[in-house]
Amino acid sequence: MPEVIEAPHEIITRKGHICFGCEEIYPKGTKMEVHVNKEDGEIYRLYLCKHCLEHWDEPWLDAMYYVDEGLSQGELKTFCNEYKGRTCEECKSRG
Numbered sequence: 001m002p003e004v005i006e007a008p009h010e011i012i013t014r015k016g017h018i019c020f021g022c023e024e025i026y027p028k029g030t031k032m033e034v035h036v037n038k039e040d041g042e043i044y045r046l047y048l049c050k051h052c053l054e055h056w057d058e059p060w061l062d063a064m065y066y067v068d069e070g071l072s073q074g075e076l077k078t079f080c081n082e083y084k085g086r087t088c089e090e091c092k093s094r095g
């Protein structure tokens, strides 16, 4: 499990960032949530777009993976599209 270095917080990006949840690239000046974690001695930052944040704490997402393993980049969108009985037009349009 990664160690949390800074509590997730909202920022206005100063350069372009890829969203960890959906792998869309957002230009600078976008409001995103940043997560600063540490794993295997390395500090890294994850950025989440507004849309993925809406999914972040939803119960269906927990059902899609074992919490200990965590999510990989882009999986949030994939899971959103694959979860049975769930339709999210926004994630679908991102393919």
Ligand SMILES: [Zn+2]
Pocket: 019, 020, 021, 022, 023, 024, 048, 049, 050, 051, 052, 053
């Ligand atoms: Zn996203």
Ligand SMILES: [Zn+2]
Pocket: 051, 055, 080, 088, 089, 090, 091, 092
């Ligand atoms: Zn979605």
